[in-house]
Amino acid sequence: MTNEELYHPVEQPDDIPTRDREDAMGAYLMMFAALAAGLPLPIINLIAALIYYFTNRAKSRFIEFHSLQSLYSQIPTTILNAGLVFWTLKILFQDGSFLSDESFASDFATVGDVYWGYIYVVVAANLIYVIFSIVGAVYARKGRMYYFIFFGKLAYHFAYKKREESKPFRNQPPA
Secondary structure, three states, X not given: OOHHHHEOOOOOHHHOOHHHHHHHHHHHHHHHHHHHHOOOOOHHHHHHHXXXXXXXXXXXXXXXXXXXXXXXXXXXXXXXXXXXXXXXXXXXXXXXXOOOHHHHHHHHHOOOHHHXXXXXXXXXXXHHHHHHHHHHHHHHHOOOOOOOOOHHHHHHHHHHEOOOOOOOOOOOOOO
């Protein structure tokens, strides 16, 4: 089978309504959900992206693609951020003396290079994610496709692949 037989055609930018462009752009802006709520919990961004995907995916394939790509790309950064939050909490609360000033300073002085290296990796991953998301939001607003590495192909596959139409269920008496 050819690609044309397996996938729906990608819409041209002029054919995409402005509302669909704005909804697709909004998928990338879900990364700021936790900041808007004022919570330092990394899972809030993922939950917001998941809710956004399920509420907007049926509007168009273009919106489904961009919201799915945004959702997929948030998973690794959420895992990295959650790991950092839990590791930091473990350092702070491991000896039960979180409130004393001497313990607080000594906890972070003795964590080692692996912890600080992990912080640098998490900061770099978040910075890359923010840059890619802003670029994706700009492209979505223009009605264009922008494919993230790995996540773009995966999102395209799920959003544009032709699916077999299932027959509607009919309740019938037993034979």
